[in-house]
Amino acid sequence: MAEINAFSQLLTALHQDHLDIQDVLQVIERELEHMQSGREEGDLLLLADCAEYLHEYANLVHHAGEDVLFDALAAHLPELSPTVAALHEEHRRLRGLTEALREALACVESDTPCDRGTLLALLREYLDVQRAHLETEERDLYPAAAAWSQAQPRPLPRTAGTDPLLSEQTRGRYRALHDHITGRIRPARGG
Numbered sequence: 001m002a003e004i005n006a007f008s009q010l011l012t013a014l015h016q017d018h019l020d021i022q023d024v025l026q027v028i029e030r031e032l033e034h035m036q037s038g039r040e041e042g043d044l045l046l047l048a049d050c051a052e053y054l055h056e057y058a059n060l061v062h063h064a065g066e067d068v069l070f071d072a073l074a075a076h077l078p079e080l081s082p083t084v085a086a087l088h089e090e091h092r093r094l095r096g097l098t099e100a101l102r103e104a105l106a107c108v109e110s111d112t113p114c115d116r117g118t119l120l121a122l123l124r125e126y127l128d129v130q131r132a133h134l135e136t137e138e139r140d141l142y143p144a145a146a147a148w149s150q151a152q153p154r155p156l157p158r159t160a161g162t163d164p165l166l167s168e169q170t171r172g173r174y175r176a177l178h179d180h181i182t183g184r185i186r187p188a189r190g191g
Ligand SMILES: [Fe+2]
Pocket: 063, 066, 087, 091, 133, 137
């Protein structure tokens, strides 16, 4: 639709990111359940791919896009400033958790034993914080941003980058994660 402005497109792209991030969280949840059950080891290579994706795409591209959106929104709607400040803080916390996860999973590359207790606790914390974060954004920010975007003729830049889970050209090291999501996570969810 020609009348959709760049701001609306930014919002649409960010919402699509949330759906993809939720798929990755579902992968983590299932591996965590396997590990906690004690019946299965858990696929640490797959978890390392998840952590890398969350670092490379969720933190560096998705959050960068949101930071542009949130700051523009708070400048126009000051009543949203406390929510925006809290979300910026959550982005920082998620960055720290992602780094801790990548460190905890570095054992996979170095072929040394992983500290499973630390890993399980980090995975649980990451899931809880990220899910609550997505819920807050979808409930408290995105509807307000969508309403505001209707009145914005001026385009906003989206930070360059394509979700590697969506693009055949940029999928690279995420092929196994992509195939796992399309083969197991989405069919189990019925979509
Ligand atoms: Fe966010």
